[in-house]
Amino acid sequence: MTRLQLLGLTAAAALFAAGAHAEGDKAAGRKLVYTCNGCHGVVGYENAYPRYPVPKIAGQNEQYLLNALHEYQSGERTHPTMGAQAQSLSDKDIADIAAYLSSLAK
Amino acid sequence: MKRATILLSFGAVLAFAATAALAEGNIENGKAKAATCFACHGADGNAVDPQYPRLAGQYNLYIQQALHEYKDGRRNNAIMKGFVATLSDQDIEDVAAYFSSLPGKLGTLHGHIQGDGDGAK
Numbered sequence: 001m002t003r004l005q006l007l008g009l010t011a012a013a014a015l016f017a018a019g020a021h022a023e024g025d026k027a028a029g030r031k032l033v034y035t036c037n038g039c040h041g042v043v044g045y046e047n048a049y050p051r052y053p054v055p056k057i058a059g060q061n062e063q064y065l066l067n068a069l070h071e072y073q074s075g076e077r078t079h080p081t082m083g084a085q086a087q088s089l090s091d092k093d094i095a096d097i098a099a100y101l102s103s104l105a106k
Numbered sequence: 107m108k109r110a111t112i113l114l115s116f117g118a119v120l121a122f123a124a125t126a127a128l129a130e131g132n133i134e135n136g137k138a139k140a141a142t143c144f145a146c147h148g149a150d151g152n153a154v155d156p157q158y159p160r161l162a163g164q165y166n167l168y169i170q171q172a173l174h175e176y177k178d179g180r181r182n183n184a185i186m187k188g189f190v191a192t193l194s195d196q197d198i199e200d201v202a203a204y205f206s207s208l209p210g211k212l213g214t215l216h217g218h219i220q221g222d223g224d225g226a227k
């Protein structure tokens with residue numbers, strides 16, 4: 001019985017944690033992606049060196065976007081431009097951007 | 107002046123080599139080789155679990171770039187590192203050709219920014 005209660009408590013805690021993981025604000029995200037548009041808004045726009053097209057990010061999955069931006073911010077993922085861009089973003093900005101971009105799935 | 111010319115031609119050769127290094131792969135071969143990717147990224151390349159990126163319709167050369175970065179450690183992910191270790195350069199080209207050929211939910215930001223007048227979604 002105690003074990004069952006513990007399980008319930010764990011489940012509740014997990015739910016709470018999921019809820020606490022703030023949902024991003026899409027409207028705010030829409031304003032923030034203005035900067036991203038310079039590269040990610042141009043069809044086939046290429047990274048300078050090495051040359052490859054900057055990825056399509058509209059419609060990308062939310063958690064992946066969150067992870068990518070946090071990794072650029074921490075330096076775990078490296079890219080000169082993206083590293084610099086991510087530095088200027090707060091956690092809330094990142095959540096807002098991810099919420100907006102993921103909502104654009106075709 | 108002469109040095110500039112030499113440097114310029116050196117740069118041009120490098121740029122050409124970099125472009126040539128990322129060639130287009132074979133879609134059919136890629137589909138067979140991509141079977142292991144499907145568990146996380148979906149057979150249609152539209153990962154359902156939001157922690158995994160959607161690959162369907164992503165740029166061919168971007169997917170190749172990402173796989174090469176996982177392979178040489180520039181990009182660090184324990185799961186991808188394991189998978190990519192088994193892929194040859196040809197495999198990477200083929201897998202990228204397959205996923206980029208699929209119809210997807212991805213797009214550029216064109217038409218999606220404030221002031222484009224498409225209305226917030």
